[in-house]
Amino acid sequence: MSDNDKTPAPDLKAPVNFIRSIIRDDLDSGKHSTLQTRFPPEPNGHLHIGHAKSICLNFGVAEDFKGKCNLRFDDTNPEKEDIEYVNAIIDDVKWLGFEWSGLYHSSDYFQQLYDYAVELIKQGKAYVDSLSAEEIREYRGTLTEPGRESPDRNRSIEDNLDLFARMRAGEFEDGKYLLRARIDMASPNINMRDPALYRIKKAHHQRTGDEWPIYPMYDYTHCISDAIEGITHSLCTLEFEDHRPLYDWVLDEVKTPCHPQQIEFARLQLKYTITSKRKLNLLVVDKHVDGWDDPRMPTISGLRRRGYTSVAIRDFCDRIGVTKKDSFIEMAVLENSIREDLNHHATRVMGVLNPLKVTIKNYPDDLTEELLAHNHPQQPEMGTRTVNFSKVIYIERNDFLEDAPRKFFRLSVGREVRLRYAYYVTCTDFVKDENGEVIELICEYDPATKGGSSPDGRKVKGTIHWVSAEHAIDATVNLYDRLFTHPNPAASENFTEHLNPESLTVLKNCKLEASLADASEEIHYQFERTGYFVKDNKSDDLTFNRTVTLRDAWAKIDKQNQ
RNA sequence: UGGGCCGUCGCCAAGCGGUAAGGCACCAGGUUUUGAUCCUGGCAUGCGCAGGUUCAAAUCCUGCCGGCCCAGCCA
Numbered sequence: 001m002s003d004n005d006k007t008p009a010p011d012l013k014a015p016v017n018f019i020r021s022i023i024r025d026d027l028d029s030g031k032h033s034t035l036q037t038r039f040p041p042e043p044n045g046h047l048h049i050g051h052a053k054s055i056c057l058n059f060g061v062a063e064d065f066k067g068k069c070n071l072r073f074d075d076t077n078p079e080k081e082d083i084e085y086v087n088a089i090i091d092d093v094k095w096l097g098f099e100w101s102g103l104y105h106s107s108d109y110f111q112q113l114y115d116y117a118v119e120l121i122k123q124g125k126a127y128v129d130s131l132s133a134e135e136i137r138e139y140r141g142t143l144t145e146p147g148r149e150s151p152d153r154n155r156s157i158e159d160n161l162d163l164f165a166r167m168r169a170g171e172f173e174d175g176k177y178l179l180r181a182r183i184d185m186a187s188p189n190i191n192m193r194d195p196a197l198y199r200i201k202k203a204h205h206q207r208t209g210d211e212w213p214i215y216p217m218y219d220y221t222h223c224i225s226d227a228i229e230g231i232t233h234s235l236c237t238l239e240f241e242d243h244r245p246l247y248d249w250v251l252d253e254v255k256t257p258c259h260p261q262q263i264e265f266a267r268l269q270l271k272y273t274i275t276s277k278r279k280l281n282l283l284v285v286d287k288h289v290d291g292w293d294d295p296r297m298p299t300i301s302g303l304r305r306r307g308y309t310s311v312a313i314r315d316f317c318d319r320i321g322v323t324k325k326d327s328f329i330e331m332a333v334l335e336n337s338i339r340e341d342l343n344h345h346a347t348r349v350m351g352v353l354n355p356l357k358v359t360i361k362n363y364p365d366d367l368t369e370e371l372l373a374h375n376h377p378q379q380p381e382m383g384t385r386t387v388n389f390s391k392v393i394y395i396e397r398n399d400f401l402e403d404a405p406r407k408f409f410r411l412s413v414g415r416e417v418r419l420r421y422a423y424y425v426t427c428t429d430f431v432k433d434e435n436g437e438v439i440e441l442i443c444e445y446d447p448a449t450k451g452g453s454s455p456d457g458r459k460v461k462g463t464i465h466w467v468s469a470e471h472a473i474d475a476t477v478n479l480y481d482r483l484f485t486h487p488n489p490a491a492s493e494n495f496t497e498h499l500n501p502e503s504l505t506v507l508k509n510c511k512l513e514a515s516l517a518d519a520s521e522e523i524h525y526q527f528e529r530t531g532y533f534v535k536d537n538k539s540d541d542l543t544f545n546r547t548v549t550l551r552d553a554w555a556k557i558d559k560q561n562q
Numbered sequence: 563u564g565g566g567c568c569g570u571c572g573c574c575a576a577g578c579g580g581u582a583a584g585g586c587a588c589c590a591g592g593u594u595u596u597g598a599u600c601c602u603g604g605c606a607u608g609c610g611c612a613g614g615u616u617c618a619a620a621u622c623c624u625g626c627c628g629g630c631c632c633a634g635c636c637a
Binding site for chain 1: 563564567568569573574575576584585586595596599600629630631632635636637
């Protein structure tokens with residue numbers, strides 16, 4: 001086959017990885033004429049950033065290779081699953097910007113799964129076991145010792161058929177019988193020591209109701225579901241590597257329309273957070289956070305509420321790559337992705353988080369001026385707006401220092417700075433309260449510097465943001481920090497002991513420019529010099545969530561000096 | 563000490579026998595009415611270690627060392 005016959009190379013936005021190489025080869029060789037993948041979440045919790053990696057991979061390759069990707073709920077354990085989760089998962093996948101080819105449930109295949117199991121029994125490849133759970137564990141052996149065969153292993157096919165039919169009919173209580181594959185109790189791979197195929201579980205299923213008293217196990221269900229949907233490449237995480245022989249065994253023994261290839265990749269691990277549905281659920285249940293969509297959570301809904309964009313999350317997933325190596329990604333990579341996206345389109349505004357009153361001594365008492373401000377310095381098409389200026393304003397507390405080092409380009413007595421879009425202003429004095437805390441600055445402005453530039457060409461080192469006291473609106477601002485103080489909290493038994501007590505700081509008396517009164521949850525803002533913010537969609541009063549800070553060179557210098 | 567898998571810069575990651583891409587982070591400059599953005603430059607004689615094959619090895623072979631996963635009627 002010449003190069004000209006090959007399927008055109010995909011858009012190289014997404015980096016190549018070993019999975020894409022395999023797919024490329026399978027398409028080139030004609031093993032497959034079209035690609036079919038699937039994203040198979042269990043609806044027992046909300047999706048997190050780790051799932052985003054899998055979603056981007058599965059839907060991403062499908063898009064790039066002109067194939068299809070299904071969304072399939074792996075709902076074979078009714079006790080843990082809930083319709084609330086399936087709806088949340090659907091919302092999250094949509095929000096990430098992907099479109100599935102088919103929306104399926106493993107439970108759609110319960111009848112076919114059952115029929116295949118009967119077929120297996122008829123072939124002598126499966127049997128009904130009456131061993132208890134404890135006995136099964138004992139019989140299984142250990143990592144270094146082979147297991148022992150169950151006394152029921154050689155039950156007749158007729159008896160197996162009869163017992164399995166009665167299991168299905170609901171004649172037995174939970175745990176009374178188990179349908180097992182008849183493989184090899186001495187296999188060095190524990191998954192092949194006669195694994196469970198069906199268990200009796202008289203539980204109400206969110207989709208099939210009380211129709212089934214027995215439910216198929218993952219290993220049996222997943223491969224057959226893949227085959228039924230014509231999946232070509234079944235991508236999953238590393239811990240399923242040992243299950244691949246079983247995946248292949250089932251598909252070899254049962255007459256399915258095709259035999260998908262399972263390929264494993266390393267799951268995403270992010271430093272200073274956790275990506276375990278069980279542990280995330282614990283944080284929610286024990287009220288360490290305010291729900292699955294708490295902006296500190298690494299869930300898709302949490303990140304969204306925090307102000308992350310789907311573009312940033314997808315960019316992040318492209319950057320981290322796909323390999324088989326266990327690894328921990330630094331938070332800085334995620335932050336870089338969101339900063340890059342938001343820098344392009346966030347609307348610039350001014351907001352003072354920790355207000356310090358400033359009186360401009362020589363400014364007219366009752367004057368209010370409307371000053372022109374740009375909504376984005378590099379994108380004029382985003383337009384301009386007007387901000388009110390008056391005699392009393394607020395600036396950021398940390399923009400004033402009583403004893404300022406030479407490199408501090410902000411306010412101190414005798415120093416001149418530019419008030420963004422307004423005037424040059426020089427601090428002449430300050431007022432302290434009885435506790436010695438600075439509560440007010442006295443400044444003088446230069447009327448000739450209106451707009452922020454001086455006709456005499458003199459330069460100021462610093463430009464600070466401000467807000468007119470009379471025109472400012474009050475708001476609450478939530479500042480978020482890493483959820484854990486340990487880079488790998490999941491490693492400890494008691495992972496909650498590493499919860500960061502300062503992961504949330506609520507600022508109640510923030511002063512924002514008036515334009516923010518009409519803030520929308522859809523719009524991402526940059527409060528100049530402080531960070532990116534988004535209006536919180538769950539608060540009654542005006543509240544903003546800080547998505548991420550801006551990079552801060554001064555903070556670095558300041559830290560080094562200490 | 564059973565089986566499966568993995569080890570390339572602080573964190574990711576290309577590389578597939580021809581002489582170490584890129585991103586993040588970091589460092590040094592420049593531009594700037596955000597100490598932001600942007601721009602420029604720096605950052606592995608080295609690819610877990612030790613041998614071997616070869617004119618040539620991160621890439622092939624052998625042996626070590628280190629790490630992860632598996633003993634649910636969870637997925």
